[in-house]
Amino acid sequence: MARRVGLDISAAWIEAGGLHVCWHPRELLVVAFATMAMHVTTTPDFALLPELPPEVFTAPLRKPGHVGDDWLEPAQTAYSSEEHAIWNDLYARQMQVLPGRAASAFLKGLDQLNLDRGGIPDFQALSAELGALTGWSVVPVPMLIPDHVFFWHLANRRFPAGNFIRNRETFDYIQEPDVFHDVFGHVPMLTDPVYADYMQEYGRAGWKAMRHNRLKALGALYWYTVEFGLIQESEGIKAYGAGILSGPTEATFAIEAESPNRIMLNVDRVMRTDYVISDLQPTYFVIESFEDLYRQTVERDFDRLYRSLGPAFTYANSAVIDVDNVLHRGSQEYLLRGGRGSGARPV
Numbered sequence: 432m433a434r435r436v437g438l439d440i441s442a443a444w445i446e447a448g449g450l451h452v453c454w455h456p457r458e459l460l461v462v463a464f465a466t467m468a469m470h471v472t473t474t475p476d477f478a479l480l481p482e483l484p485p486e487v488f489t490a491p492l493r494k495p496g497h498v499g500d501d502w503l504e505p506a507q508t509a510y511s512s513e514e515h516a517i518w519n520d521l522y523a524r525q526m527q528v529l530p531g532r533a534a535s536a537f538l539k540g541l542d543q544l545n546l547d548r549g550g551i552p553d554f555q556a557l558s559a560e561l562g563a564l565t566g567w568s569v570v571p572v573p574m575l576i577p578d579h580v581f582f583w584h585l586a587n588r589r590f591p592a593g594n595f596i597r598n599r600e601t602f603d604y605i606q607e608p609d610v611f612h613d614v615f616g617h618v619p620m621l622t623d624p625v626y627a628d629y630m631q632e633y634g635r636a637g638w639k640a641m642r643h644n645r646l647k648a649l650g651a652l653y654w655y656t657v658e659f660g661l662i663q664e665s666e667g668i669k670a671y672g673a674g675i676l677s678g679p680t681e682a683t684f685a686i687e688a689e690s691p692n693r694i695m696l697n698v699d700r701v702m703r704t705d706y707v708i709s710d711l712q713p714t715y716f717v718i719e720s721f722e723d724l725y726r727q728t729v730e731r732d733f734d735r736l737y738r739s740l741g742p743a744f745t746y747a748n749s750a751v752i753d754v755d756n757v758l759h760r761g762s763q764e765y766l767l768r769g770g771r772g773s774g775a776r777p778v
Contacts, residue, residue, distance in 0.1 A: 475638050477586045483579045487644050488742075495573050502580050504571040504594045507554045514596050515550035521602070521611050522547060528679045532686045534662050534671040536626065536721070540619025551596065551610055561618065565627035569618060575607060578637065578646050585634025588627070590617060604678070606709060616673030617657070625721040626671075630657070632729050643737035648702040651744070655701045656724060661685060661693065661717040668693065668717060668758070684711050684777045690765040692749070693717055695756035698727050699736060703745040710770045711777055713749035717758060 475481070480500055483489065498504060510518075526547075529538070544560055546552060558568035570584065571594035584591050592613035597605040605612070621627050633653065640649040658674040659681075668686060670676055675685045685691065692714040701716055718724045746752060749763050768775035 475635075477583070477635060480583050481579050481638055481641065483577070484641065487641050487646065489578050489646060492575065492577055498573060500580075501584075502572050502576040502591070504573055507571045508594045510551050510596065517596055517599065517602070518551045518611060519549060522615065524679055525615065525677065525682070528682045529670075529676065531666075532670055532682050533676055534620075534669040535664060536623040537619050537671055537676060540622035543622050544619060546615060546619065552614055554592070557614070557618070561621060564622050565624055567621045567627055567630075569614065578650070579641060582634045582637025582640075585630055586637070587634070588631050590621060590630075592618070612673060612677045616677035620671060620673070623721060625725055629721065629725045629728065632725075633657070636728075636733060639733055640737065643734075643740075644742075645737045645740055647742075647744075648737070648740050651702050651704055651706055652698065652728070654706045655704070655714075655716045656696070656718070659685070659706075659712050659715055660696075660724075661715050662721070663717055663719055680777055681711055684765075685715050688761075688765070688778055690761050690763055690778055691715055691759075692751055692757065692761040692763075693759040694751070695719075695758065696724070696727060697754065697756075698731055700746070700752065700754060702736065702740065704750070705744040705746065705748045707748055710772075711765060713761065713763060713766045 494502065541547070543564065544552075544557065554569045554571060558570075561567045561569065565588075567588045567590060569592050570589045572591040573594055576591055581591060590613070593607070593609045596610045621630065633649075636649060637646070640646050656672065658672045660670070660672040661668050661675075662671050670682060670685055672685075675681045691712060694714060694716055696716040696718045704714070707713065718727075749761075749766055751757060751760055765775050765777050
């Protein structure tokens with residue numbers, strides 16, 4: 432059987448005359464085989480919003496009446512002066528924490544997009560600047576949106592950002608991603624060409640995950656890379672995940688604390704690993720580079736991987752297993768003392 436290369440499900444295998452030929456965005460692979468057959472995989476039309484099959488399990492979300500099937504807001508919110516002030520205060524707080532802890536690509540992206548110009552960025556102007564760099568845009572959405580809609584936007588190089596901002600009461604922690612998390616945390620990374628390509632390929636991978644009913648597994652990959660990923664740089668381990676970069680406690684905890692594990696990324700292992708949404712992570716996964724992240728995911732045979740995955744996760748979020756390349760085996764003190772709910776110190 433031919434081995435499909437990558438997350439890119441637009442790849443098509445043609446087997447004829449003893450050759451298997453696969454078109455891939457980055458390279459053309461030609462591999463000799465002894466069989467003669469013909470099998471072509473149809474190319475999804477990424478311009479069209481995919482239908483969610485009824486047998487695919489997703490969290491039910493009630494769509495607001497004023498948005499269409501794309502879940503896009505008609506316009507960006509006209510924010511008040513207080514809401515702009517909240518952005519400015521959040522920005523200032525993070526910039527006291529992130530130098531020395533944030534990935535160089537993130538800090539470069541902040542500078543390129545001039546996100547410290549004051550107030551919540553205008554999405555139209557931000558999209559023009561980002562589009563000139565990597566072809567991405569930022570679009571407003573009212574809340575968390577369904578997986579298949581989110582994948583569709585990413586596949587078309589559109590990043591959905593919350594059309595609201597937290598208030599003073601939720602200043603330190605908000606569970607649903609707001610405009611600060613989405614724009615400050617995610618968008619600067621989209622200025623990096625390789626990372627920007629990874630994000631598009633991740634969106635395209637959603638079609639395949641839906642076919643196999645393994646959206647939860649693909650969500651784990653997003654969680655441990657895009658939201659809570661770490662990267663090795665010459666000065667040490669730095670954060671590139673938006674969930675780390677947009678919060679002061681996790682930015683310090685992920686890089687410096689003794690409690691969490693820090694393990695080199697293994698895609699197969701990550702997609703079998705549970706994760707925690709409402710607290711600091713017991714485990715972080717580390718990449719060598721964004722080229723390494725792209726290679727590990729886009730060149731992975733995900734059809735075969737999805738067929739081997741069960742519907743539930745295999746590993747606990749604090750587990751260290753025999754195949755792990757462990758950079759730091761955490762004490763798990765924070766988790767064992769009860770985490771956020773018990774008032775445990777993030778050490």
